[in-house]
Amino acid sequence: GQNIDQPTEMTATEGAIVQINCTYQTSGFNGLFWYQQHAGEAPTFLSYNVLDGLEEKGRFSSFLSRSKGYSYLLLKELQMKDSASYLCAVKGFNKFYFGSGTKLNVKP
Amino acid sequence: ETGVTQTPRHLVMGMTNKKSLKCEQHLGHNAMYWYKQSAKKPLELMFVYNFKEQTENNSVPSRFSPECPNSSHLFLHLHTLQPEDSALYLCASSPRSSVGTDTQYFGPGTRLTVL
Numbered sequence: 001g002q003n004i005d006q007p008t009e010m011t012a013t014e015g016a017i018v019q020i021n022c023t024y025q026t027s028g029f030n031g032l033f034w035y036q037q038h039a040g041e042a043p044t045f046l047s048y049n050v051l052d053g054l055e056e057k058g059r060f061s062s063f064l065s066r067s068k069g070y071s072y073l074l075l076k077e078l079q080m081k082d083s084a085s086y087l088c089a090v091k092g093f094n095k096f097y098f099g100s101g102t103k104l105n106v107k108p
Numbered sequence: 109e110t111g112v113t114q115t116p117r118h119l120v121m122g123m124t125n126k127k128s129l130k131c132e133q134h135l136g137h138n139a140m141y142w143y144k145q146s147a148k149k150p151l152e153l154m155f156v157y158n159f160k161e162q163t164e165n166n167s168v169p170s171r172f173s174p175e176c177p178n179s180s181h182l183f184l185h186l187h188t189l190q191p192e193d194s195a196l197y198l199c200a201s202s203p204r205s206s207v208g209t210d211t212q213y214f215g216p217g218t219r220l221t222v223l
Contacts, residue, residue: 004150033211042112042198042214043151087151095164096212098151 002026004099006088011105012078020073020102022088030091034062034073037085037101046086047073078106111135112215114199120221121189129184129218131199138204140182141212142174145196157182158204189222196220 003025012018024032031050035043049055049064049071061074075082085101112133121127133140142154156164157176171193173185182199196219200212 008148035214040219042216045211045213048211089151095153095156096151097153100148100150 002090002092002097004088004090004097006086006099006102008100009103009105011107012075014078014080014106014108016078017074017076018078018104020075020086020088020104022071022073022099024069024071024088024090024097024099026090026092026097028092029066030093032062032064032071033089033091033096034060034071035087035089037087039084043087075104080106080108082106112199112201112213114197114215114218116218117216118219118221120223121186122223123189123191125189126185126187128186129197129199129220131182131184131215133180133182133199133201133213133215135201135213136203137201137213138179139202139210140176140179141200141202142182142184143198143200145198145217151198154184186220189220191222194220194222 006022033048034046036046037043047062054063059076064071083106085103087101088099089096115130138159140157144152153166154168155174160176171188175183196217198217199215202210202212
């Protein structure tokens with residue numbers, strides 16, 4: 001079966017760095033995606049990894065290790081507006097499998 | 109309008125009602141999706157359409173009936189729902205569903221409450 005695991009909730013301080021981990025077991029792999037979802041809003045695309053390594057996009061970076069079935073999303077210089085849920089998703093043969101999401105609370 | 113839109117944003121219905129959710133994408137995509145999002149659970153894929161043809165039905169009960177008249181519009185017809193069907197229903201689109209690098213763009217969702 002398909003399995004995507006990520007922590008339920010994390011808390012971090014404004015200005016700090018936080019790492020959100022995701023482990024996966026899926027049939028077929030065509031990439032790993034991270035989405036951000038603010039309460040009551042649509043998920044929005046953050047990053048995509050298909051090869052091993054680190055992808056950097058401003059304050060956000062995402063890492064992938066396909067052999068370990070592992071990814072993380074790194075958020076630097078945290079801001080209050082980064083308080084949201086972060087969804088890890090794996091693209092299988094032709095559909096996405098989502099984790100339950102990690103709710104990130106950023107405190108002053 | 110840009111992106112993916114959904115109407116209504118909120119819906120309250122009784123178990124004997126019939127209602128429809130509408131999704132429209134203005135991105136020129138060819139694949140559209142319905143997802144169900146319940147509290148503290150992963151997004152559950154319900155249906156996938158590619159070029160108006162249904163390519164995925166993820167064992168969804170027949171009280172949910174999708175319709176895709178063209179690549180830009182997707183409907184979800186609801187009838188005789190149960191209280192456990194209360195959730196956020198998200199529509200998404202992507203250029204194509206079969207290409208790995210194509211990401212999905214989500215609409216704002218319809219918050220459905222079944223009484």
